[in-house]
Structure formats: C-alpha cells, structure tokens
Amino acid sequence: MENPITSKCCNHQPWFVLLVFFVFCIELFSFDYSGFTAKKSALVTVLDDNHGNVINTQSSLPHDFTEITNASVYPLPKTDEKGDLKVGTEIDSCVGRYIFVHDLPSRFNEDLVNNCRLLTRGTDKNMCPYLDNLGFGPEIENPEDVLINNSWFLTNQFLLEVIFHNKMKRYECLTNDSSIASAIYVPFYAGLDMSLYLWGFNTTVRDSASLGLVKWLSEKPEWKRMWGRDHFLVAGRIAWDFRRQSDNETDWGSKLRFLPESKNMSMLSIESSSWNNDYAIPYPTCFHPSKDSEIFRWQDRIRRQNRQYLFSFAGAPRPEYQNSIRGKIIDQCLASKSQCKLLDCNYGTTNCDNPVNVMKVFQSSIFCLQPPGDSYTRRSIFDSILAGCIPVFFHPDTSMLNHFKIFHMV
Incomplete structure (x- = not known):
C-alpha cells in the first residue's frame, strides 16, 4: 500500500521545496554572527619589515587597496591566539624604489677623499675642510644673525657627488639584490677625479679612471642584465667636463661620457649637455635644514x-x-x-x-x-x-x- 505521506510530498513537490527553503532562511538569519563579526572587525596589525614598526591598518590602510602607491600588498594567512584564521596584509613600501649600490674599488671614490689635499689643483683652496659633516662642510659662524644657526654650512660647490653618496648610504630602500632594484647607483667621484688632472695633464691621464671604471662595470652581472641602462652616476661638475670630443691635448676634460659603456648610463650633473642621458640638478648651496621648522623660519625672515x-x-x-x-x-x-x-x-x-x-x-x-x-x-x-x-x-x-x-x- 502506498504511503500517504510520500504520496502527498510527491503530489505537492513545489510546495515542499518552498517549505524547506523557508525553514532554511529562518535558520540562516537567526544564526548568531556576533562572534564572527567581532573577529572580522578586530584590529589587524602589519609589521613593516623595513623599519620594524607596527602599523594600525584601521587608520593607515585605505579601504580600496588599489589606491596604495609605491607598495605591494600581499594577503597572508594568519591565525590569532585561538588558532582562528584572520586576515592580514604586508606592505612593502620600497617596491619601485629599491636602489642597488655598486661597491666600487676605493680608487674611484674613497682614495680621492683621503687624498683631499691633492684636490686643489687649479685653485687656491684646500678641499679637506669642506669634507666635514658628510660633505656639507663645517657649520658657519653667524655673529651678525644673517643666517639661521645650525642650518648653514660652508659647502663647496663641487662636492655634490660626495654629498649624494653619503645621503644614499642612509637611503631607506637600499637592497643587496640587484634583481629587484629599480636603479643601480655608481658612486664614482668623477668630478673630484677630473679636478686632479684638468690642468697640465695629457688625455691618457685624464681618461685613465674613466676607462678603468667602465671596464670594471662591464664585467659585473648587474651590468649585463641591461647593459648599463639602469645605471646612473652623479657628478659634481658640469656635463661638458666629461665630454671631450677629440684626443687633442689642448681640448678640455675627459671623454667619460663618450665611452660606449657610459653612453648607456644616466648622469646627474650640475649642468646637463644637449646629449642624451644627462640630467641637470642645482649646485649644492650652504643651506641644509634638518627639519621643516627651519625652512619656515627662513622663509618668514626672507619675506620681512x-x-x-x-x-x-x-x-x-x-x-x-x-x-x-x-x-x-x-x-x-x-x-x-x-x-x-x-x-x-x-x-x-x-x-x-x-x-x-x-x-x-x-x-x-x-x-x-x-x-x-x-x-x-x-x-x-x-x-x-x-x-x-x-x-x-x-x-x-x-x-x-x-x-x-x-x-x-x-
């Protein structure tokens, strides 16, 4: 004999499905989500690997992660003390800003500084005092209150490459992995080297360090990746001091920037040339404020x-x-x-x-x-x-x- 309950279910199948769905919905909306919500809204912290600082993601991170600039966001599986899974993010603020610095032989930079008394050829200045304070020079005495104390230094106009190198040593996004670097810095003191030989030396002597540099660079794996197109250097003299177009002894400067390898590199110099890969930056002045308040104070003084x-x-x-x-x-x-x-x-x-x-x-x-x-x-x-x-x-x-x-x- 046929079961009457089964018969009714079969005869009224659409109503039975609707009834089951209705009961499911009641159970779904009556479920207590308070515990889950609490975990979801709990404060998530992120550890910045570069600085070791704990970042409050509720106030620091935008809701739309696509708006974060110069950062790479990676979702990482994390658990709390109870073992429950929670959501975390790790931000690498240096992505796109990593710099790899070549460890050049000392003859290309440190030896020039150590022999600073030889850097006076063609001038009457002793360059050694100007190398104090990481290339800024000694602090200036200001008895007439013309300047702002602790912000002005006796900076030599030709020490840009030394100042930049010392700044780069403290750059927050240095890396030893050249494969992730956006640029590769070549700390060659081309201007100081050139100042030794601008007067009274033949072209062979003037070009010696430049030829040695490009030979050293061309043998490095970092160079072979892009053949120097991601390399840059900073010079403390004008670009024309490194663009001698012939080997005539009477012509000025070296031919550093006309060497085949050097043409691939970018150079930041006091004055750019009309050739490619040269970029002009200002002479270093003697004003070196260490905080915003010193800049505002100076601006107020100038306005008055x-x-x-x-x-x-x-x-x-x-x-x-x-x-x-x-x-x-x-x-x-x-x-x-x-x-x-x-x-x-x-x-x-x-x-x-x-x-x-x-x-x-x-x-x-x-x-x-x-x-x-x-x-x-x-x-x-x-x-x-x-x-x-x-x-x-x-x-x-x-x-x-x-x-x-x-x-x-x-």
Missing part, C-alpha cells in the same frame, strides 16, 4: 627683508674672456651708486666664499645679476633664489636651452 637696493652683483671681472659682460656690469653698478650693491669677489678683496657676506647683499636686493661664469650657470643663482632675490640672466643657455631642467628641480 627690507630690500634697499634695486639690483646687486657678486663676482669678479673676467678680462680673459673677451665676450664677458662682467666688466660692464661692474662699471654700471658702481655708477648707479645707491641703486646697486657690488660685492667685489676679486682675490683678496672680499671673502665671497663666506655665505654671510653673499646672503647679506642678496637679502637687501630686489634683482641679482647673474652673468655666465666659468660656465652658463653659477652657484650664485641658487644663492639668490634662497635670499628671495630675483636672478637676472644674460645668456639664453643659462635657463632656456641645455639647463632648463635645473629650475624644475629647485
């Missing part, structure tokens, strides 16, 4: 300056240069009397290497005249900008052609 002179000029005549306009600028400045302030930088006249003397003049002037010096730019340009004095150029190459990029980085 009483500028009694219409224009000023700090420099010396260059009679050896036939096309130099400096002599005429000096004559007109002297003739202008109260309208122009002249800081005569002839040897023995005034210590123009002392920023106190220079900044005192620039802070009292509206316009600062900036004719070309040994090259199209001068460090005085950046000193005048710091002083709030408007630089006035006399040659298009100072700002518009090869060196236009300088002012995008000030």
